[in-house]
Amino acid sequence: MSSTNPPAIALTGLRKTYGQVTAVDGIDLTIRQGEVVALLGPNGAGKSTTIDMILGLTTPDAGQARILGRTPTAAIHDGAIGAMLQNGTLLDDLTVAETVRLVASLHRTPLPVDHALRRAGAADLADRRANRLSGGQQQRVRFAIALVSDPDLLVLDEPTAAMDPATRRDFWKAMYEDTTRGRTVLFATHYLEEAEEYADRVILMNAGRIAADGTVAEVRAAAGGRTLRAAIPGARQDDLLALPAVTHATLRDDRAEITSADSDTTLRALLAHYPAARDIEIAAAGLETAFLNLTTATEATR
Numbered sequence: 300m301s302s303t304n305p306p307a308i309a310l311t312g313l314r315k316t317y318g319q320v321t322a323v324d325g326i327d328l329t330i331r332q333g334e335v336v337a338l339l340g341p342n343g344a345g346k347s348t349t350i351d352m353i354l355g356l357t358t359p360d361a362g363q364a365r366i367l368g369r370t371p372t373a374a375i376h377d378g379a380i381g382a383m384l385q386n387g388t389l390l391d392d393l394t395v396a397e398t399v400r401l402v403a404s405l406h407r408t409p410l411p412v413d414h415a416l417r418r419a420g421a422a423d424l425a426d427r428r429a430n431r432l433s434g435g436q437q438q439r440v441r442f443a444i445a446l447v448s449d450p451d452l453l454v455l456d457e458p459t460a461a462m463d464p465a466t467r468r469d470f471w472k473a474m475y476e477d478t479t480r481g482r483t484v485l486f487a488t489h490y491l492e493e494a495e496e497y498a499d500r501v502i503l504m505n506a507g508r509i510a511a512d513g514t515v516a517e518v519r520a521a522a523g524g525r526t527l528r529a530a531i532p533g534a535r536q537d538d539l540l541a542l543p544a545v546t547h548a549t550l551r552d553d554r555a556e557i558t559s560a561d562s563d564t565t566l567r568a569l570l571a572h573y574p575a576a577r578d579i580e581i582a583a584a585g586l587e588t589a590f591l592n593l594t595t596a597t598e599a600t601r
């Protein structure tokens with residue numbers, strides 16, 4: 300892809316407050332065309348508000364969002380963005396195929412309805428009424444609606460929230476096949492394994508700001524993460540937390556789990572303090588530990 304292409308998403312100084320609450324606190328972010336990006340963060344971190352500003356559904360108090368070199372409204376108007384939101388309502392009286400056809404009729408160059416349904420794994424639902432569908436099935440219909448304009452950018456707010464594990468797998472399989480053609484995808488999720496498995500890049504939000512941004516490996520490393528597990532007779536949690544480089548420590552009976560930014564230093568100090576420590580294991584921290592470390596670290600500095 301040529302470097303003269305505009306970014307899929309360019310956010311500069313983006314900010315939104317609701318009364319006393321700063322939902323998004325000055326975000327700068329560039330997402331290149333073709334990237335698959337996961338947006339992570341605890342409840343209330345500002346993910347949905349950011350997505351709403353990318354889609355032009357919410358006006359920022361400051362800063363701006365540019366989508367493929369245009370305003371969000373212009374990009375939506377051109378059918379360049381397909382979106383799947385958390386609570387998009389489906390029209391009760393229409394069948395699934397009629398619903399998708401209706402949305403297709405709003406676009407200049409839509410995909411054939413049966414293509415969109417097939418790609419979204421919703422072909423078997425075509426003749427069903429939207430109000431008879433389960434939560435996971437409705438999500439597949441919303442996915443077909445997002446795909447029908449054949450958009451360059453897909454924005455998905457917790458797309459798999461209502462899906463069972465098998466449906467989630469099918470959804471991501473369909474998604475993956477679809478993005479191999481250079482489509483840009485931004486998805487918000489609470490499932491860390493989805494970010495780990497499907498995203499090229501992970502953006503971790505906390506309290507309206509970006510707490511980490513990089514590949515899964517980079518975000519893990521930024522959280523300084525190794526996990527050290529051991530049986531430590533007579534251990535006290537306060538003492539473990541006081542060991543050098545320790546960021547978290549939990550203790551159940553004499554089994555300790557310690558997160559450390561520098562596991563060599565922690566281990567030396569641990570053995571000096573507790574020579575009876577045994578069954579020691581050291582592993583790279585998972586994304587979940589990185590997530591916890593980074594979100595607690597930014598909370599502490601607020």
Ligand SMILES: Nc1ncnc2c1ncn2[C@@H]1O[C@H](COP(=O)(O)OP(=O)(O)OP(=O)(O)O)[C@@H](O)[C@H]1O
Pocket residue numbers: 317320321322340341342343344345346347348349
């Ligand atoms: N329309 C609104 N009016 C008032 N406050 C709002 C509104 N929308 C969002 N907020 C507040 O802004 C903050 C960010 O909310 P947002 O929905 O963007 O977070 P989120 O990261 O998407 O959370 P979740 O994972 O729970 O969906 C929260 O404190 C929320 O209560």
